[in-house]
Amino acid sequence: MTNTEILTALTELREPAVLATVVATKGSTPRKVGARMLVGERGVVHGTVGGGCGEGEVVEAALELLQGGRPRIVRVNLLDEPTSWSPAVCGGTMDVFIERAKW
């Protein structure tokens, strides 16, 4: 089960990483509450919070947090991407909580 996989990945971390968790959604979103992703210094290490649909913003915020900063919610707006070629057509907003996973 994916839940066990992300928990195992969290316990086996060998580098500083940020845990991103979808904590609230509104409208149509690619992932639901509870979806998780681990971001290390070189990008996504494990999991996804929705691929192209807004994930870039979360990764950027996570990399920033790795440099220092407090845990916070990143609100991802999936409404304003009219030119997106992404096959995943979304249309909602997603609150993603980011925090340091270990260090």
Place this chain on the structure above:
Amino acid sequence: MNPTPSQVAALVLEATGRGESVHTAVVVDASDSSLVGRRWWVSGDRQGGTLGSAALDRVVARGLAGLFAGRGPTAALSRNFVYEEKGGEATAAVYVEAHHPAPALVIVGAGHIAAPLSRIGAMLGLRVVVLDDREEYATEGRFPDAADVRVIDFRDPFAETPLARQDRVVLVTRGHRFDYECLVKVLRMPEVPCYIGMIGSRRRVRATHEKLLADGLGTSALRRVRAPIGLDLGGQSPTEIALAIAAEIVMLGAGGTGTPLAEKERIVERFFAD
């Protein structure tokens, strides 16, 4: 020290592996911003960490039962909680997760079907337990994916394996007499597992049902037994039979019918007829 997500993950894996549930909570937004990222967990009478306010911990702890009533094995949500702080009211958005132990797949009989079934069961996320009275078969080496492999006595096979409603039991012992003895014990448990499958030919299964009735069990108990076990896939090898058993377990858990989707939908007949 605020427990880290990594520490809490280790704790969740350890507790659920032992068959215990864990609730975890983290503040994601709050009127007092110093609380954001504070974490608390509870498992039975153990708990650790704090959401940064004893009052908030209490409010969340009280809310847990209501929040997760009727939910699946793992669930997550966030809610705003109002708590007392310094004589006034404060609010915090808290993200809460419920982690429950995976349902068990108890395979009784550590023979040739049990080996592939143990692997498939583990892949499906079930906590596989293998029981047999033969020491040379019930070994961890033969069942690397099983959470537990036990040498048991068929007079009391489930002595150390408590079964719950969400668990699945597969009876594939070396002898039909042992299958029957285990079956009667499972059917008489206070909490009967949602899946009970028993291997056997039509003749054997019929004899089993006659004996169950003679032993005082009703037809409702008989209907709980999936026997002969598995979906009709036509396979003959132990792995193919294990797959047919696993398919039936998935089908009943997910509410499927076992019908091939192509036959159910009949796309060609419906849309491409001459």
